Amino acid sequence: MKSLFYYRDKYVRAQPTAFCPGCGGGIILQCFLRAIDDLGIDKDRVLAVSGIGCSAWIPSPYFDGDTMHTTHGRAIAFATGAKAYNPDLTTVVFTGDGDGAGIGGNHLIHAARRNIDLKVFLVNNFSYAMTGGQIAPTTLHGETTVTSPYGNPESPFDITQLVKAAGATYVAKWSTYHVVELTNAMKEALQHKGFSFIEILSQCPTQQRRVFNLRGPLESLPPRILEMFGESTYVKGRQNKGGYLYAVPRGDVKETLKQAEALEGVKARVVDHIGFGQVVRVDAKQTEATKGKLSGLSSVRYVADHMEKKIELGLFEKTERPELTESLREIMRKARGE
C-alpha cells in the first residue's frame, strides 16, 4: 500500500497550486502519475509539453520532470520537434479543448496523420475557462457562455472522431469521474507506439456553473459535475442495464419531481445531465408504461429514454501503422546507403 503522499513526494514539484478548488486538473495529474509509476517509467525521461490554458498547468510547473510550457495551441508542434530529434523521450502533451481543438486544431490533426509517438491528453471542460468562460469548439449547441449569452449558435466538434479520422492509432475518451479507466487508458497510451490521444471530460466549477446552468453553492459543484459526467455518459461495449427515464421539466424541476414521485412503482430524483440540464431521473421496472404515465404529467415537457443525449466513452481506436520517428530513422538508413 502506497502512502497517501507517495505520488506527491515522488513526482510533484512543491508549488502552491494554481487550480481553483475542485478543478479536474489535479485528478488528471494524479491519473498520469499513477500511470507512469505503474509502468515504471523514469520521470527524468519524460517530457511534458503544454500550451496555454488551465490544462497547461497540469504538468507545468507541477510535474517534476522536464516540462515545456509553450504558446497557445502549439504544444503538439513543439513536442513534435523534441520527439523527432530524440525519440527516446517519452513525450506527452497536455492540452485543452480550446488549446488543442480550437487554435491548435491544425497541429492536432497533422500530428495524428503523421502518427508521431506523442501521448496527447486533451482536457475538455467545454469552454475557454482560464480567460473567463467563452464559447469553445466543444461548447454544445444552445449552451450559455460569456460570449453566447443567448445560447451557443454553433455546434461542437466530436474531437475523438476527428482525431481518429485524421489517423491517430490510439484514441480513447474518459472523464474525471472515470479515474480507474482513465489511468488504465493512459497506461495503454504510454505503451502504444504511435499517436495516442485521450479526450478527458473535466469539471470546471468556476465556469461550468454558467455553461451547464448549475444552481447552488460553489462548493457543491465539483461532486455534482462529476456525478453529471457519470449520469451523461456510457461506456462503449459495456452493458447498460437501463431501467430508467428522464422527465424533462416544463418549468420548475421541483414540480416535476413532486408529480413523478406521486406515480406508483417508481423512484424519482433530480439529477444534473449535460444534455438536459436539471432533469428528473425516474427509475422504474416497467419503463414503457412509466413513459406513458410521465408523458401525461402537466409539468413534463418531454420524456427521454435513458440513452438519449448520452456521450459515448471508451476506446475508439487501437491500430498499428508506420510511426513517424521510426520512419525517420529508416530514412536515415536509406540515405546513408545502409
Next chain:
Amino acid sequence: MLETGRHFVLGNVACADGALRAGCRYFAGYPITPASEISHHLSAELPKVEGIFMQMEDEIASIASVIGASWAGAKAMTATSGPGFSLMQENIGYAHMTETPLVLVNVQRSGPSTGQSTDPSQQDIYQAKYGAHGDYEVIAVSPWSVQEMFDLTVRAFNLAETYRTPVMMMSDGLIGHIQEKLVVPEKVEVVNRRKPTSKTSTPWGTDDPSLVPEMPAFGEGYKLLVTGSTHRPDGVRDMSPKYHQVIVYRIRDKILNAEPKIRDIHRMEMDDAKVAVLSYGASARPSLEAVSQARKAGVKAGLFRLKTIWPFPESEVSKLADQVDAIIVVEMNFGKLVKEVQRVVCGKTKVVSLGKVGGQLPLAREVLEAIRRESA
C-alpha cells in the same frame, strides 16, 4: 554535404550547406518561394548525417518544432519568406524569452501581403527586430553573395549557440536565387552549446559576465521548466516587476554588451572616403559597382556594408559620420535602415535615403548619381 573546394551553386543551397557544416541537425519548414531550395537540399542531406528534416503543416508549427528540437539538444533551423516570417513572430518571442538558440533564414520577398510574391526585397528588417510583442534584442545578419549565404549561416549558428538566442539570417530573393562561386573551406569554425557543469546550475540565471546561462537538454535529468512566462533565475514562474526586469534586461544586455564582438562591417575604399554608401545584402552589390565607377571618375566614395544589421553598430556609424560629408543609405524598401542611421548620426553629417521598392535591385547608375550629387 558539398565537398571541400569550389562549386557553382544557388545561394539557398549554399545556405543549407553552411547549416550542415555548422552542425545543424534539425530543420523544419513549410514550402515558400523564394526559400524552398533550402528545404530541398536539407531533405536530401540531413538524413545522411543523422539529422531530421520535417516539412510541417505551417510556419507556426515549423518554428515551434525547431524550438522543441533545440531544447532536445539539436542545432536547429527553419527557413521562410515574408508571409511565413509574419506567422512565426509569436514563437520567435517565445524563443527569446526561453533563450533558445536557433537560426531563422528569411529569404525576403516583396510585400505587404502576397505583394510581388517571389521578387526580392529588404522590407522585413524591422520585423526581424520588432516583430514579436514585448521587449528584446535580436541578432540579424545580411549576406550579399552566395559565399556569404554559406559563411553567414555558419556564423548565425555560432552566434545563436554563443548567446543562446534566435539569430535572423536576413537574405533576400536575389541572393537566395543567384548561382555563383562558392568555396567550401577545409575547416569551418564551429561553436557548440555550453552545457551545464553541475546539476545545481540553472539554465535561467548566471553569474557569468557574458550573461548567457548554460543550457542542458531534455532527458538529461535537469527537470527543466521551460516557459515563456516570466521566470526567476531558478526557473520558477514569477510575474513580479522585479523578476520581469531581471530577466528582460539580462536577455537584452547579453546581446547589447556583445555588440562589438557581434558586429561585422565590410569596408571598401573607405580610408579616404568623403561620401559613404551604407548598404547591406543584395543592395550592396550595385552600391559597390557605383563606388568603383565614382572612384574611376576621381570621386572619393566608399562602401560601408553591414554584414550584421542587428544589433545596429551605433559607434561605428557614429564614427563614420565624423569622417564623411554624406552617407547614402541604399536598400530595397521605402528607406528603413536609414532611420537608424539618422538616429545615430544625429545631424553630424548629411544622410540620404536611396530606398527602392518594386522587387528590383537599385541600379548602380542610380547610386552613382546620388554619389555625384553629394560630392558636388
